[in-house]
Amino acid sequence: MDDDVYRPVHRDPAPAFYGRLRVMRTTDLAPARWLAEHGPAEGDFGTVAGIAVPGFPAYARILHPASLDEHPVRWSAVAAAYGRTVAPTTRWHEVIGAEEFHRDSSVHGLPGVWDEHPWEGPTPPAIAQILLPFLTRHTRTPDDCWFGLWDGYGWLDFDGVPTFETPHRDRVLLSGPLADVASPATGNDDIWAELPDLWWPQDRAWCVGGDVDLVGTYIGGCPELIAEVLAAPGLEAHPVFPGDPVN
Known part of the structure; x- marks a missing residue:
């Protein structure tokens, strides 16, 4: 049998910076501890609060657009073509009438x-850029932010780098700074780097929460922030509740 079949996939060593975001190698991960500080059954895996943290007064789901000839297409436009509509928790396969995992x-x-x-996957760069001014207006610390990156993205070797737990993900x-959140996706044409x-x-x-398996980004925050996100012309967003399922 060809030995190449079992050859390990090459992974680059974990960098000191992911884009312009510093990779924290300290074992003190206190800034992330609050993500898990909630009561039993809150923030369950597969729910809005499990992705964007429980406890906020309002939440929004931002749909990642489909595309046509590399131009974004809203879910509502696709749904209308099939004679369907999009509700806050509608799944993509329901829009197009496909099996769930097709x-x-x-x-x-x-x-x-x-x-x-x-x-x-996590938030697309184009959506991130639209979100930045809204998020900046609704925090006192836009230059002092934290980010969580799944350690399972295959092209970097994070073995030995401390991690924190979220539902089903390390x-x-x-x-x-918040302004650098999209920096991993810029500056290297040879590698696609996911945003945090x-x-x-x-x-x-x-x-802001996303996941490798989702086609939406979720935000928890104050009602004013969520209202701005829902009204943004460049986003297709819906109000959701903490216990709603994610997709």
Whole structure:
């Protein structure tokens, strides 16, 4: 049998900086401890609060757009083409009438409407850039923020780097200003670097949450922040509740 079949996948050593965000190598991960400080059954895996932390007065779900010829397409436009509508917890496969885990766009694309599924993973850079001014306005500490990056993204070797636990995920702690959250996705055309899954400011005024398996980004925060997110013309967002399922 070919030995290459079992050859380990090459992973680069964990960097000192992920984009411009510092990788925290200290064993004191106190800034992330509050993420787990909630009561039993709160923040369960697979719920809004399990992604964006329980305890906020309001939450929003931002849908990652589908695309047509590399241009973003709203879920509502796709749904309308199929004679359907999008509710706050609608799943993508329900929009296109597919089985839940079917991801073959060549079968389910609709000519003239969409040809690529929504991005599955943490917040896309384009959405991050739209969110930045809203998030900046609603924290006293935009230059002092924390980020959680899943240690399972395969191209970096985080073995030996301390991690903190969230529901079903271990994450590396990063630090830096909010303005640098999209920096991992810029500056290297040869590598696609995911944005952090979790973002929160030092004053804990809000939390942005995503996951490798989701086609939406979730935000918990004050009602004023969530109202701005819901009204943003560049976002397709819906109000959700902490116990709602995520997708």
